[in-house]
Amino acid sequence: xxxxxxxxxxxxxxxxxxxxxxxxxxxxxxxxxxxxxxxxxxxxxxxxxxxxxxxxxxxxxxxxxxxxxxxxxxxxxxxxxxxxxxxxxxxxxxxxxxxxxxxxxxxxxxxxxxxxxxxxxxxxxxxxxxxxxxxxxxxxxxxxxxxxxxxxxxxxxxxxxxxxxxxxxxxxxxxxxxxxxxxxxxxxxx
Amino acid sequence: xxxxxxxxxxxxxxxxxxxxxxxxxxxxxxxxxxxxxxxxxxxxxxxxxxxxxxxxxxxxxxxxxxxxxxxxxxxxxxxxxxxxxxxxxxxxxxxxxxxxxxxxxxxxxxxxxxxxxxxxxxxxxxxxxxxxxxxxxxxxxxxxxxxxxxxxxxxxxxxxxxxxxxxxxxxxxxxxxxxxxxxxxxxxxxxxxxxxxxxxxxxxxxxxxxxxxxxxxxxxxxxxxxxxxxxxxxxxxxxxxxxxxxx
Numbered sequence: 001x002x003x004x005x006x007x008x009x010x011x012x013x014x015x016x017x018x019x020x021x022x023x024x025x026x027x028x029x030x031x032x033x034x035x036x037x038x039x040x041x042x043x044x045x046x047x048x049x050x051x052x053x054x055x056x057x058x059x060x061x062x063x064x065x066x067x068x069x070x071x072x073x074x075x076x077x078x079x080x081x082x083x084x085x086x087x088x089x090x091x092x093x094x095x096x097x098x099x100x101x102x103x104x105x106x107x108x109x110x111x112x113x114x115x116x117x118x119x120x121x122x123x124x125x126x127x128x129x130x131x132x133x134x135x136x137x138x139x140x141x142x143x144x145x146x147x148x149x150x151x152x153x154x155x156x157x158x159x160x161x162x163x164x165x166x167x168x169x170x171x172x173x174x175x176x177x178x179x180x181x182x183x184x185x186x187x188x189x190x
Numbered sequence: 191x192x193x194x195x196x197x198x199x200x201x202x203x204x205x206x207x208x209x210x211x212x213x214x215x216x217x218x219x220x221x222x223x224x225x226x227x228x229x230x231x232x233x234x235x236x237x238x239x240x241x242x243x244x245x246x247x248x249x250x251x252x253x254x255x256x257x258x259x260x261x262x263x264x265x266x267x268x269x270x271x272x273x274x275x276x277x278x279x280x281x282x283x284x285x286x287x288x289x290x291x292x293x294x295x296x297x298x299x300x301x302x303x304x305x306x307x308x309x310x311x312x313x314x315x316x317x318x319x320x321x322x323x324x325x326x327x328x329x330x331x332x333x334x335x336x337x338x339x340x341x342x343x344x345x346x347x348x349x350x351x352x353x354x355x356x357x358x359x360x361x362x363x364x365x366x367x368x369x370x371x372x373x374x375x376x377x378x379x380x381x382x383x384x385x386x387x388x389x390x391x392x393x394x395x396x397x398x399x400x401x402x403x404x405x406x407x408x409x410x411x412x413x414x415x416x417x418x419x420x421x422x423x424x425x426x427x428x429x430x431x432x433x434x435x436x437x
Binding site for chain 2: 016019022023026027052053055056108109111112113115116119120123124128129132133136141144145147148151152162163164176179180182183186
């Protein structure tokens with residue numbers, strides 16, 4: 001439990017410390033990958049993918065105060081990992097003829113009520129995602145970096161400090177401009 | 191249009207009140223153009239998460255791989271039969287053949303020549319104890335730990351605050367090179383070459399980067415730069431002279 005506390009504090013500390021604790025966490029429960037292979041009959045790559053995905057979700061929940069601490073870190077992480085494994089087993093079972101390489105549906109889409117989600121889900125195509133992935137490489141390294149950092153749960157203020165922007169408002173404007181730049185490229189090529 | 195993205199982001203960041211959320215949801219269900227914007231936003235977030243996860247996994251694995259290498263157990267070699275010995279000799283001969291082909295390739299291909307040069311000379315940057323350049327030294331430490339994104343942030347921070355700092359520009363270029371972001375590396379070395387320094391490796395490093403990038407006309411451009419480095423006795427002139435004979 002003492003190590004749990006240390007990791008939890010570290011994850012909420014500055015970015016460098018957070019990265020150190022992420023590595024600790026990654027190594028500490030890496031044996032889950034074997035569990036995924038044995039218990040859910042996943043191949044190593046799928047189990048590894050479920051583990052790293054679960055770890056990132058857990059980290060984001062912790063830094064956003066969505067982990068209430070009622071269970072141990074191990075139990076919490078295992079629960080998320082287990083759910084990711086079940087998702088993969090289901091997808092493998094329904095897409096036996098396909099090579100499954102996509103991530104589980106992100107939380108973002110699930111924030112919408114069902115009727116709206118159905119409308120938007122139809123528009124979130126693999127072609128659109130492939131195009132975005134391609135164009136992300138064409139909007140400049142800085143833009144990509146700012147967007148990825150924000151996705152990593154860093155606030156605009158934290159990004160401003162790390163990347164030496166004058167303040168959080170500048171980061172927010174930059175971020176939205178980068179998104180707009182990406183959207184324009186998608187419109188042109190799409 | 192950025193306002194639309196800001197509005198969409200506000201919804202997903204949960205900063206809208208209940209009434210505003212309902213308006214958003216109704217618009218999304220009834221306005222196809224708006225729904226497409228939302229789909230773009232969600233898809234982008236998903237792609238960014240995949241990118242982030244790839245970056246993180248690489249970072250997390252970096253140390254683990256090193257540790258595994260450190261604790262690799264010594265494997266005991268079983269007694270060999272004569273047949274096994276012949277197989278071993280045959281395998282060794284094949285290995286030698288492949289190694290010769292590889293070394294020949296490594297020595298002759300300009301791309302590999304450049305990559306080997308960077309690997310040999312710039313895998314690690316030397317640090318000093320000069321406390322007046324803290325960010326630069328921290329950047330070098332990050333570079334040596336192969337934490338290139340952090341290194342780049344720090345080098346670019348130094349560049350921004352001290353535009354005349356040639357080392358920061360050189361290191362930023364080398365970091366881009368390690369990330370195989372050749373276009374940015376070329377730009378950095380180009381800017382470095384235009385700086386007034388006592389000893390300037392800008393042209394030489396730009397030429398090496400062009401060789402490694404290996405796009406049409408890169409080799410010719412690199413040759414011209416090496417020629418300039420030799421003629422004007424710039425930093426790297428000896429190596430440039432040696433390479434001009436090989437290219």
